[in-house]
Amino acid sequence: MPYIDATVIAVPTEAKAAYVEFARATAKIFKEFGATEVVDAWGNDVPDGKQTDFKRAVAAAQGETVAFGWITWPDKAARDAAWEKVMADPRMKDTKMPFDGQRMIYAGFEQI
DSSP, X not given: OOEEEEEEEEEEGGGHHHHHHHHHHHHHHHHHTTOSEEEEEXXXXXXXXXXXXXXXXXXXXXXXXXXXXXXXXXXXXXXXXXXXXXXXXXXXXXXXXXXXXGGOEXXXXXXX
């Protein structure tokens, strides 16, 4: 059953080009290690909620845009094996995240 990793992050709006470059570089690596799909999206209709919302979830500040993404894997076992390889890949160590990774929300999901 397909397995999905999802992320929500706040990216400095002025760093959009750097984020796109980062997303393309990391997508290539994820696909090399078995991801079947990698999608990154730049928020352009992210409303304020009454109790919570995407912006508050990642503590987005003025001048930041919420980005959302997901990676689809064949199954959780493939994902778990791939993440070890991805994190050990020297290209990942050389890749600078153009956002504050401490405010990133990430989780894994079984597709239903």
